[in-house]
Amino acid sequence: MPELPEAETIVRGLRPAITGRRIERVEVPKPDVLREGRRSFSAKVRGRTIGSVERRAKNVLIVLDRGRRIAVNLGMTGQLLPFPRPPRGRRRPTHPAVRFRFDDGSLLVFNDTRRFGTVECLDPEEWSEREARFGPEPLDPAYAPSQLAAALGTSRAPIRSWLLDQRRIAGIGNIYAAEALFLSGIHPERPARSIDLEEATRLHGSIRMVLEDAIDEGGTTIRDYRNAIGGEGGYARLLFVYGRQGRPCRRCGAPIERLVISNRSAFFCPTCQPPRRP
């Protein structure tokens, strides 16, 4: 589910709702989303105050005092839903996995139907170790086209798989990989190393454009994604290829095709994204 734009949207919505709150109590109805026992997790976060809310890759980071942080990976269906006190007629979460209760009576629920998501509490050293495993942030102003071109290097992996690898570039998932490849006219099965500097430069620009536009739209809601106030994102109506197999390409009219790469659907336009460069 949530990729960089969805995580970013959640972070922006969460920030004003929970910053400065003190965690009074933790309830864990679905302990399998934790990577440790619920008792030790609770002990680490109880009594701590939330200093800020940040994002790295697709992760939402709730930064506590002393540099400790709660790292939330939303998986496919994870949602972070803050509830004010009183919870003004909001629908109750369907699959609450973790509940944080704050000193002012408000509440933050990690809701996750499929429970592919994780909630962890990391010390500063644990986080920097984790952090180092992620590739560059594509929206970092310092991330240059030449850096992408160089990183594609000698990899024989299909470019679609390459883009999904969080160690190579952070935050891209199946939707935005498909859209960025469409916008840059690159077939998803092209080996990463076959992409030349000119194409890499186009891809770099497309990745940024897609992610920025999606953030502006508050993310893409296919089914489960919701922002921090339970609302849907607006980017689904702007998709060119993702989930549109059989429907006409918005640019050339040819039917969008679907193929499977590494067990996951890849969507592309056969004429706008030829398999090899002419």
Added chain:
DNA sequence: AGTGTATCCTGCAGGC
């Protein structure tokens, strides 16, 4: 080393 596959889990859509 660097890829692809199978797996975790639930819900939904479509075919019969």
Added chain:
DNA sequence: TGCCTGCAGGATACAC
């Protein structure tokens, strides 16, 4: 209506 299959925005342990 109900049963079955396939599919889903992610990440990772494993086999080759």
